[in-house]
Amino acid sequence: MSNNSKKPGAAIAIYLVVVFVILYAPILYLAYYSFNSGGSMHSFEGFTLEWYGEVFQDTRLVIILLNTLAIALFSAAISTMIGALGAIAITHVKSKQFRSALLTLNNVLIVSPDVIIGASFLILFAAMGLKLGFTSVLVSHIAFSVPIVVLMVLPKLQEMSPTLIYAARDLGATRWDVLSRVIVPYISPGIFAGFFMALTYSLDDFAVTFFVTGDGFSTLSVEIYSRARQGISLTINALSTLIFLVTLVLAVGYYAINTRTIVLGRSARTGRPARVEAGE
Amino acid sequence: MKKVMQVFITVFLAAFALVGVTSYLNSSNGYSGADTLTVYNWGDYIDPDLIDKFQRETGIKVVYETFDSNEAMLTKIARGGTAFDIVIPSDYAINKMKAEGMLIRLDHSKIPNLKHIDPRFLDLSFDEGNKYSIPYFWGTMGIIYNPELTQGKEFSSWEALWDTDLRSEILLVDSAREVIGVGLNSLGYSLNDTDTDHLQEAYRKLCELTPNVKAIVGDEIKMLLANEEAAVGVVWSGDAAIIMDENDKLDYVIPSEGSMVWLDNIVIPRTARNIEGAHLFINFILDPENSAQNTEYVGYATPNAAALEYLPEEITGDERFYPGPDVTDNLEVLANLGKRMLGYYNELFLEFKMHRKRA
Numbered sequence: 001m002s003n004n005s006k007k008p009g010a011a012i013a014i015y016l017v018v019v020f021v022i023l024y025a026p027i028l029y030l031a032y033y034s035f036n037s038g039g040s041m042h043s044f045e046g047f048t049l050e051w052y053g054e055v056f057q058d059t060r061l062v063i064i065l066l067n068t069l070a071i072a073l074f075s076a077a078i079s080t081m082i083g084a085l086g087a088i089a090i091t092h093v094k095s096k097q098f099r100s101a102l103l104t105l106n107n108v109l110i111v112s113p114d115v116i117i118g119a120s121f122l123i124l125f126a127a128m129g130l131k132l133g134f135t136s137v138l139v140s141h142i143a144f145s146v147p148i149v150v151l152m153v154l155p156k157l158q159e160m161s162p163t164l165i166y167a168a169r170d171l172g173a174t175r176w177d178v179l180s181r182v183i184v185p186y187i188s189p190g191i192f193a194g195f196f197m198a199l200t201y202s203l204d205d206f207a208v209t210f211f212v213t214g215d216g217f218s219t220l221s222v223e224i225y226s227r228a229r230q231g232i233s234l235t236i237n238a239l240s241t242l243i244f245l246v247t248l249v250l251a252v253g254y255y256a257i258n259t260r261t262i263v264l265g266r267s268a269r270t271g272r273p274a275r276v277e278a279g280e
Numbered sequence: 281m282k283k284v285m286q287v288f289i290t291v292f293l294a295a296f297a298l299v300g301v302t303s304y305l306n307s308s309n310g311y312s313g314a315d316t317l318t319v320y321n322w323g324d325y326i327d328p329d330l331i332d333k334f335q336r337e338t339g340i341k342v343v344y345e346t347f348d349s350n351e352a353m354l355t356k357i358a359r360g361g362t363a364f365d366i367v368i369p370s371d372y373a374i375n376k377m378k379a380e381g382m383l384i385r386l387d388h389s390k391i392p393n394l395k396h397i398d399p400r401f402l403d404l405s406f407d408e409g410n411k412y413s414i415p416y417f418w419g420t421m422g423i424i425y426n427p428e429l430t431q432g433k434e435f436s437s438w439e440a441l442w443d444t445d446l447r448s449e450i451l452l453v454d455s456a457r458e459v460i461g462v463g464l465n466s467l468g469y470s471l472n473d474t475d476t477d478h479l480q481e482a483y484r485k486l487c488e489l490t491p492n493v494k495a496i497v498g499d500e501i502k503m504l505l506a507n508e509e510a511a512v513g514v515v516w517s518g519d520a521a522i523i524m525d526e527n528d529k530l531d532y533v534i535p536s537e538g539s540m541v542w543l544d545n546i547v548i549p550r551t552a553r554n555i556e557g558a559h560l561f562i563n564f565i566l567d568p569e570n571s572a573q574n575t576e577y578v579g580y581a582t583p584n585a586a587a588l589e590y591l592p593e594e595i596t597g598d599e600r601f602y603p604g605p606d607v608t609d610n611l612e613v614l615a616n617l618g619k620r621m622l623g624y625y626n627e628l629f630l631e632f633k634m635h636r637k638r639a
Contacts, residue, residue, distance in 0.1 A: 066301055179281075184281045185281060214356070216345065
């Protein structure tokens with residue numbers, strides 16, 4: 001196997017590079033023109049930071065940016081709590097059939113089109129007489145994030161040996177102790193992963209948000225959409241580049257936290273080989 | 281557990297801090313004060329300096345929100361939860377809003393500047409007596425063409441579109457009433473014809489046009505024509521002005537058989553909170569000087585006769601965008617034909633679009 005490995009290795013590398021170049025080219029192209037002093041995407045005339053300045057001078061845009069972040073943080077945190085508890089509850093369901101039914105229902109929510117979720121929320125809010133704005137967006141974001149969190153936390157729960165809980169109970173732990181000192185610490189990597197997934201889902205959601213924004217409240221993706229419809233301005237490029245950077249930072253943060261928890265996990269439980277931890 | 285809790289508490293604190301900062305920014309910009317006026321308009325359809333001026337003069341803060349189609353605007357207002365004080369819909373949308381009781385009757389005594397509006401644009405079929413709406417901008421529908429690509433062909437008549445030299449060179453707007461209207465107008469019928477025989481005739485005539493049609497498109501028609509992707513387009517004058525701004529080779533004509541005239545109008549929707557301020561705003565916009573300033577910014581034709589004096593001759597003298605009464609007498613506003621007739625128009629238009637595929 002090793003004597004043949006050189007050539008496929010190069011092919012794999014080329015393949016990966018090509019795929020990644022194709023995936024990132026549109027974003028980089030857009031980012032490149034955000035520094036164009038020419039004012040359009042036809043030709044690059046010179047370097048400028050004017051468009052970035054314009055983004056930050058536009059108070060409405062800054063307000064929308066902060067709103068988007070606030071919504072993302074709130075919805076991610078709340079849905080992580082609901083989702084993690086939900087995942088724990090699902091693993092405690094005795095009947096196997098009922099459990100898999102619950103899981104299927106959870107997954108249906110993930111695969112069902114955003115447009116349908118958004119439209120049904122709009123109808124629900126209108127029927128309830130709830131004013132569209134911060135609350136409606138927050139509620140809908142929590143709703144579509146919860147199933148994702150459940151899916152991120154479940155594997156951790158399934159991989160956890162039930163003997164840990166039995167041992168804790170044997171040693172006199174109350175139910176609360178078991179939850180707070182055994183289960184939650186064990187599944188915390190899943191919880192953080194779920195949190196970050198929910199955060200990015202909320203940040204870049206367009207379809208659901210589009211339906212439930214209103215009364216002056218808007219999020220970045222919806223705002224960018226309506227601005228792009230009005231005409232091509234490079235502030236949109238600048239703004240999109242900024243969002244891309246934020247997402248990048250989040251992804252790096254997620255990666256850092258993930259690797260850190262693995263390292264921490266290894267040092268806390270010295271007896272076990274590191275390979276098992278890394279292979280989760 | 282402790283670590284998880286710490287992270288979550290930090291996240292919540294950060295989120296609350298963000299909300300705090302936003303509400304501070306909101307209030308320092310007056311977006312949520314008591315004396316505000318929410319204007320719901322098409323994107324980039326008013327001079328922002330005028331909004332500043334209005335805010336300075338009256339102390340009322342203006343919140344400006346935009347929509348990109350009459351339909352989007354209608355659904356947003358109809359479903360409630362909004363508080364727009366001023367909306368600027370097109371003529372046919374006013375019919376619908378009136379029928380659904382979405383509008384508030386205007387108090388003409390609070391709009392003395394109404395007298396500046398050219399009577400040609402008052403008391404039209406969609407709102408007789410201007411009980412609910414005041415004209416904002418107006419324009420026509422016509423043919424835009426690129427003389428370089430059409431070798432000096434004349435486009436003063438709709439018939440010119442059927443020329444066999446124009447194979448796959450024409451772009452049409454994706455709008456049923458407008459395109460069927462071209463068929464009707466070219467046969468000498470009214471745009472608002474409800475005689476099904478006439479409509480069938482127009483449909484058959486349009487089907488003959490299909491070899492010349494390159495595409496039926498939406499907003500991108502402006503970009504396509506400016507980039508010379510097609511030689512001829514059937515467009516609204518407002519779009520034509522924008523295209524000619526980007527590419528001055530193109531020219532615009534209103535065909536002699538007649539065409540459509542459109543008006544965008546200022547209305548006060550039922551959901552308005554600041555009705556007093558809305559009247560102030562309408563009167564402010566109708567002021568001849570303000571109206572002239574707005575016209576120069578937006579680039580569409582103003583129905584404000586008194587404002588024309590403040591505009592340069594090269595704008596108001598342009599017969600293509602400020603046609604005289606001899607031309608406008610030939611133009612028609614789209615009338616509300618009722619749901620059934622509209623369905624029939626849409627059906628014909630759909631068949632016309634399908635026909636293209638078979639050809």
